Amino acid sequence: MTKPSPEKDIGFGPAAVLQAMKASVRLLRWGLLLLALIYLVSGVTAVGPNETAFVLRFGKLQPGLHGSGLLLALPQPIDEVVKVPTRSVQEVQLDAWESSTGEDDSAPLPSVAGRDTLHPVRDGYTLTGDANIIRARFSVRYQVADPVAFVLTARNQTGLLEAILYQAATGVIAQMKVDDVLASGLETLRAQTMQVAQAQLDRLGLGVQLLAFEVREIIPARQVLPAFEDVVSAKVESRTLIEQANSYRASELPGAQAEAYRLKQQADASGQNLVAKATGEAAAFEAIDQQYRVAPDLMRTRLYADAMETILHRLQSATIFQSSRGSLRLYLQPSYSPQQPSTSEMIREQD
């Protein structure tokens, strides 16, 4: 009676408030029940395909590792499920030996002595065995071999792993020549660093298995890079020079060989020719001689006449004197007499 119905309808009256509270308490009760239920099953955990899990009950390690699948554990304050990605391969980039302030060229560092120095902290570098400064970037791949040890041995596992790798690399590089580090000894550097680092990790019981240690980049300091490049080009130049000389040899020797062969062949041939000619002529002489012995006078006359025939036939002129006319005067060409040149000219014209 005292309360107007519109108020009750809107819900501002004490009865309405009570009713609303009762309803919300009921709702709250159900909600609480649901929450309790959720809490009770909160320990049940799905272990992923790449993970291994172990359980700490009241902080104490429970024996047994759990592979992927559903792990039935008690809720939080009792059990703690620790999941470790043991199957996945983790990769860490080790870039601290590059400039820690980014690119050298872009960093406006108020360096004391200009650009020709390296700061021991800002610029990551180390020394090689022959006290050369080199910079490098590495990467490492590893797997968790022992999840319990991995979680419970070290607080900052990745950081420690990095530190150990830098330590190992420093130790190895400190024994190597810069030329080996930059070229042929890279494989040694890789293998030894990994070996040393793995030994150290095992000693500390970190439960980590290194899979690969890669040298992504290893260069001398930027300040001396041109000098190193010049050595490389000097090597190339030197090799080119030798190659050129070798090809000169390859092109020249066969020619000389051929020439020598030709000379020898020619000598052989002309020698044989000479002997053959001699043999032939000797045989011919002997044959004629045989005939000559049969009739010497006849042969002599015939041969003489044959010769005269040939000779006189060929002659431009022959003057024949009678020896009984007196002494014979011989004029031999070329003569000094004035007519002679014209005669010889005429003869030549006739030819």
Next chain:
Amino acid sequence: MKTQIIVRGLIGALVGALLLFVMLTFQVRQNERVVLTRFGRPVRVLVEPGLYGKWPWPIETVNRFDARLDFYDARISEALTRDKRNVIIPVYVAWRIDDPLKFLQSLGSADNARSKLDGLVTSARNTVLGGYDFSQLVSTNRAEVKIPEIEHTITDLVAQQAKQSFGIAVVQVGIKRLTLPEANTQFVFERMRAERAQFAAQYRAEGQQQADEVRAKTDADKVVMLADARKYAEETRGKAEAEAARIYRAAHEKDPSFYRFLRELDALKQITSTNTTVVLDTATPPFDLLSPVPKGE
């Protein structure tokens, strides 16, 4: 109505038990060490993991320490080697809490521990490096490099002091890099450049030399080859001529006078040409046949 009271009672008891549990117990995790203090006075040190009971706050307080390995990079500073070379050797320190009670009493927190350890590490590093030469840090002779030994010595030195004074076990002091004071790098660069220039010059000279050698050898080989061939040719020709001469002689010896006759005729044939003018006596055969004629032209 009655069941409601029972339920409420139960819930109340549960909440109460939970409250008591939280107030009166604590856990020591596998990787933790705990020092329980009563009004600030340490009463128990717990190293075994598990569930423990305690008096509620503010009577007893749980001081937890992570006993896992922690590491940090020590502050860098210049050090001097035995042969008076300045070096800067950044090291990292891997350590863990070994004696939580001592740690709590002397340091209290990990940050504090680092700054205290820093002093220890720096002095140990400088001391140890003073006993080694620069060439025992970096050398191309593997046997000479003593980095692991240096690390061990520093570690041992630091570990001893850290354990005694702070309850800290220093597991490893590792050399992360080998560097030089900034000003010195300039000289290193100059030396490196000079060294490289020398290498470059050496490579070029060697290449030139080798190339020259190959060329010279090629030329020499050519000369020798041709000389050999010429020698062979001369010898062959000489032998052939001797052989020919022998053959001729063998034949001609049989009738020297006839040979002379033939040879003279031959020579006569050879030396006369169309330009030759001969003057002959009519008595010369075959012109002796022309003897009645006074002059023949």
